[in-house]
Amino acid sequence: MTTANDGTLSLQQFLPYRLSALANRISQSLAIKYSKQYGISVQEWRILAVLGEGTKLSAVAITNRIAxxxxxxxxxxxxxxxxxxxxxxxxxxDQRSHELALSNEGIEMYQQLVPIALEHEQQVTDNLTLKEQQSLLKLLSKLDNAPL
Known part of the structure; x- marks a missing residue:
């Protein structure tokens, strides 16, 4: 799938590159939407998003969860x-570790950012049928659970 007949790698057919490039493009276009109004970066949004699920997490747990x-x-x-x-x-x-959680202001911001993120996701997936969206999520889960 990723090699041409001459044994070279076709980057446009190389799955790790395509997934990374697409994820970066989607993240950056979303970041533009909220960075101007809310002054937060992609990294900050991801942390707000994971903490917005209502769990207290250590920085290590956040790192693992959002890769x-x-x-x-x-x-x-x-x-x-x-x-x-x-x-x-x-x-x-564990008195040597800290847990992180959203403050009241963080919860407020999270609640304002979620509709923006969901609208952005909808724009990204608008050209997919519902069945294709479901298949995509299923395939991503399979890839995510593949042994590496």
Whole structure:
């Protein structure tokens, strides 16, 4: 699927490249929508989104959940704390660790950002039928669960 007859790699047919390029393009176009109005980055949005699910998480758990670089998560968390959108609590189970959660302001922002994100997702998937959307999610889950 990814090699030409001469043994070279066709980047446009190489799945890891296509998935990465598409994800970056979608994320960047969404970031444009909320960065001007809300002043947050893609990394900050992803952290708000995962914390918006209502769970308190450590920075390590966030890093694992959103598959983002540890340093990028750390910097984004620091900015979100400085902006008053995230609060840090000492973990009740492990006194050496901290749990992160949305502040009241963070919850408010999250609630304002969700409709923007959902509308953006709809725009991205508008040219797919409902069956194609369901198939896409199923295929992505299969790829996500594949041994690497």
């Amino acid at each position: 983002m670089d540890k340093v990028a998560v750390s910097r984004a968390v620091k900015r979100l704390i400085e902006k008053g959108l995230v609060i840090k609590h000492l973990d009740s189970k």
